[in-house]
Amino acid sequence: MPAFTEAFIESRDFKTELSASAASAFVAEGFDASVGRVNASDRPDLADFQCNGALAVAKAAKANPREVAAKIASHFDGDTRLDKLEIAGPGFLNFTLSHGALSDRANALASDPRIGAPKVAQRRKVMIDFGGPNVAKEMHIGHLRTAVIGESLKRTLRFLGDEVIGDAHFGDWGLQMGQLIVGLSEEQPDLPYFDAGFTGPYPAESPVTLADLGRIYPKSSARIKAKDADFLAAARKATKELQDGRPGYRALWQHFVVVSREALKRDYAALGVEFDLWYGESDADPYVEPMIADLKAKGLLVEDNGAQVVHVARPGETRKKKLDDGSVVEVPSPPPLLAVSSEGSAMYGTTDVATIVQRQKEFGPDLSLYIVDQRQAEHFEQVFRTAYLAGYAQEGQLEHAANGTVNGPDGTPFKTRDGGTLKLGDLISQAVEKANARLHEAGLGEGLSEDAFADTAHKVAVAALKFAELSNHRLTNYIFDLDRFMSFEGKTGPYLLYQAVRMKSILRKAGEQGLAAGLIAVAEPAERELVLLLDGFDNALKETYLKRAPNILADHVYRLAQGFSKFYAACPVLVGEDAALKASRLGLVSLTLRQLELGLDLMGLSAPDQM
C-alpha cells in the first residue's frame, strides 16, 4: 500500500501541471525536481501562480537567482497556457495564464463529472471511528465536533475513492455500566434484573427512560468522584459480573443501550450524520479474552501491582515523576497500557485494542482514523503501540485525528447560563428556531409551503452550526457562540447557501427564458478569478485529504462562494444582447453551482432551492 503522501492523489489542476513543467525545467538545468513546486501567487495583482525554486537553488549553485529563473523561464517559451511569465523581485517566477487556457479549463471542468475533484491512485479501506458517544449520556456540544468533522472526512475520503466505513463506536461497556446498574438497583431494588435467582424471561419493556439514565448517571459519577468507596466497589463488581455474562445484568444493559441509542440516532439524523456501523465497545468483548491470552503468549503482558499491563515505552523513553513522598523517579513514557485491572476487568484501553483486532478480522482496514478529543492522545499512543507490538496492525495504520475542545465565551469548556451542559438536541432546536425567525425577518421564503419552509429553516440552521465547526482547524480550541454563528452574515454556512440559491435562481430564470449554458469564454477579471478558484478545488480536496483537515475544504467553498458573489456583482448574466456572452456566463454559473453543491455535500451540507 502506498504511503499517504501527495503522490497518492492524482491531480489535474494548473498547480500540478505547472509544477510538473517547472520540475522538468529545473531537472534539465541540473537541479532537483522538488524545487519546481508552483503555488497560487501571493500577489494576485501580479500573477496567477508563482515558483520560488530559483531562490532555493541559487545559493548551492553559486548562481544569481534571477539568472537561474531566466533559464527556467526559457523552457516555457511558446507555452500556450501562459499569457506571460515574468521574473520578479529576487527571482520569483510569476505565471499569468492566458484567457484561452482558463476558458479551456473551465470547459473541461464543466464536462468533468467530478467537477475537478482529484482521485486516489489506489483505493484503500479506511475505518473512521467517531469515538464513542456514551450510553446514558445525551450528547452535548463536544460531540458536535467529532460528528461534524468525522462526517466530512468520511465523505471526502469516500469521494476521492477510498472505501470508508464509519463506526459510531458507542461507549456501552466498562465501569459506567456498573454505575448505572448499581444506581438503578438502589432506586428500584425489586426489579427482577437484580434477583440472581430469577430464571426469566425478563420484561421486554425498558424499566428506565433516557431521562432516568440521565439522572442516575451523573449522581453515581459524583459519588465516585467523591470517593464513595462502597459505591465504587459495588459498581466495579457489577461491571465485572456484567462482562462475565450475568443474565439479569445483560438484560438490563440491553435496555440501557437501546434507550440511549434512540436518542443518539435522533440527534445524528438531525445533523445529517450517518454511520455504517453502530458498533459499541461491547462488540469487541468477545475478542478480549483470546487477545489477552495472545498478549500473554507473546510475552507482552506483565504483572504489576495485581494488574496486567503492557509496556509500550521504548528503551530510553522515560519521564520524571514526583511521588507523594516528594522523591522523583524515572518512569516509562508513555506509561504502560493497563490491560486487566486487579479486579480482572477489561479496561478502556483493552477494549480499544480488542476493537483493532476485531476490525482487522472483519474488515482489514489499511487505515483507521480516530476522530477523538486530543485529550486522549496519550491513551491512543498506548493503544496503538500495543497493537503494533502485538502485530494487530502495521506501523502507521492507526491514526488519532485529534480535535480540540469547544469552549464557551469565557474560554472555559462550554456551559449554559445556569452552569449545566447544553444538550445537543436542544442546541439544534435553538438553531432551527433562530433560522425560522431570521427567515421571517428577512422576508425570505414567503412563497414556500409550510413543509418547504421548515426544511429550509432546518438546512440553514444545520449549515450555520456545521460550517462554524468546520471552518476552524480541527485542533483549535475554539469558542462556541451561537449568536455569532447564527448571524447569517459574512463567513457563515447560510452565506454559502444563499449564494447557491442565487445561482439556482439565475438558472431557473434562464430556463424560463429559454436560455441555455454554452461554451465558457473567460474575459472579465471576475471571471478569471472565478475560474482560478474552480481550478483550486483539486488542491483543496487533496490537502483536506492528506491533512485530515476539513477547514481547508470549508475555506475553498467559502472563497468560491465569494468569488461567485463578486462575479455576480460585476458580470450580468441574463441582461444584454450578446447571446454567446450569456451562454458563457450561464455555463460558468452552472459549473460554479455544481462545484459549490459538491463542496457543500462533502461538508455534509445541502442548499435549498429557495430561501
Add this chain to the structure above:
RNA sequence: GCACCCAUAGCUCAGCUGGAUAGAGCGUUGCCCUCCGAAGGCAAAGGUCAGAGGUUCGAAUCCUCUUGGGUGCGCCA
C-alpha cells in the same frame, strides 16, 4: 513535578513543506439596489505575528530559552 498543545487586527479565527505589501469574518467609517435575490458587493482604518536569542540571502512559519494560557499523567471512559 513531568509531558504534549497553544499565543497572529478591538473580537472570533485562517495562514505555519521558510520567500515579494501577514489574510478572512465580525465590529467601526464611507459608498453601491429605475439592473439576474443587499443574508450581497466595493473601499478605508486597524497588526513590533507573546517576548528574547539563534539558523538563513530571507522567519508568523525551523531551533533554544523566557513569560502567559490549555490539556494529560495505571486500576474512569
